[in-house]
Amino acid sequence: MAQHDENVVWHDHPVTRDAREQQHGHQGVVLWFTGLSGSGKSTVAGALEQALHRLGVSTYLLDGDNVRHGLCRDLGFSDADRKENIRRVGEVAKLMVDAGLVVLTAFISPHRAERQMVRDMLPEARFIEVFVDTPLAVCEARDPKGLYKKARAGELRNFTGIDSVYEAPEQPEIRLAGEQLVTKLTAQLLDLLRHRDIIKS
Ligand SMILES: Nc1ncnc2c1ncn2[C@@H]1O[C@H](COP(=O)(O)OS(=O)(=O)O)[C@@H](OP(=O)(O)O)[C@H]1O
Numbered sequence: 633m634a635q636h637d638e639n640v641v642w643h644d645h646p647v648t649r650d651a652r653e654q655q656h657g658h659q660g661v662v663l664w665f666t667g668l669s670g671s672g673k674s675t676v677a678g679a680l681e682q683a684l685h686r687l688g689v690s691t692y693l694l695d696g697d698n699v700r701h702g703l704c705r706d707l708g709f710s711d712a713d714r715k716e717n718i719r720r721v722g723e724v725a726k727l728m729v730d731a732g733l734v735v736l737t738a739f740i741s742p743h744r745a746e747r748q749m750v751r752d753m754l755p756e757a758r759f760i761e762v763f764v765d766t767p768l769a770v771c772e773a774r775d776p777k778g779l780y781k782k783a784r785a786g787e788l789r790n791f792t793g794i795d796s797v798y799e800a801p802e803q804p805e806i807r808l809a810g811e812q813l814v815t816k817l818t819a820q821l822l823d824l825l826r827h828r829d830i831i832k833s
């Protein structure tokens with residue numbers, strides 16, 4: 633990958649994040665959903681986005697499956713490719729936070745180091761790690777895309793939880809018990825956002 637060029641100089645613009653946040657009426661933050669395939673990241677992030685949208689919050693949902701059709705279409709599932717995937721998504725999320733949006737991301741993001749990398753990219757308190765904690769056995773029983781079945785049969789290599797690591801968050805801002813009702817999980821997340829004054833009570 634090409635390195636940063638010292639002849640390229642950062643340029644500040646007159647409309648600031650603060651000004652954009654005032655216009656939106658809320659802060660820009662990232663809700664970074666992490667968890668196994670099938671844990672419920674997309675479902676819960678989608679339900680939360682719908683609830684926020686109804687409340688008039690400006691949101692955007694970045695979803696692993698979708699991003700891998702465009703921005704990250706050249707990447708696979710080796711450790712190096714997953715790292716690059718998360719780096720790119722982190723940079724996009726950072727721009728969206730600067731735009732004043734409540735950004736929801738749904739990526740397995742299996743490595744602690746990469747999640748920490750994204751946390752470090754963002755201003756203080758603008759990264760909220762949401763651990764969708766669903767036991768592997770439950771994810772495997774759900775298996776909506778038949779990928780666990782393929783992985784167990786040896787037809788799909790480097791599958792997270794089977795023959796590729798998932799490092800659970802040690803201190804996420806919130807841990808969701810992924811077997812509970814989606815409505816309950818969504819309510820917990822809305823409470824957290826209100827409690828942190830990210831959205832109005
Ligand atoms: N080897 C392997 N391991 C894990 N997942 C796989 C793999 N191959 C394909 N898929 C499908 O890709 C989705 C995960 O993509 P992500 O971008 O979220 O992965 S990562 O964060 O870069 O690890 C994941 O989607 P979700 O089930 O929504 O998590 C799978 O559908």
Ligand SMILES: Nc1ncnc2c1ncn2[C@@H]1O[C@H](COP(=O)(O)OP(=O)(O)O)[C@@H](O)[C@H]1O
Nearest residue numbers: 669670671672673674675774776810812813814
């Ligand atoms: N809290 C939940 N309770 C029951 N089923 C769920 C729950 N969350 C998600 N699901 C179901 O589990 C499957 C995987 O959910 P999905 O959101 O695609 O997971 P991920 O994005 O983590 O791969 C889907 O069929 C979805 O309907």
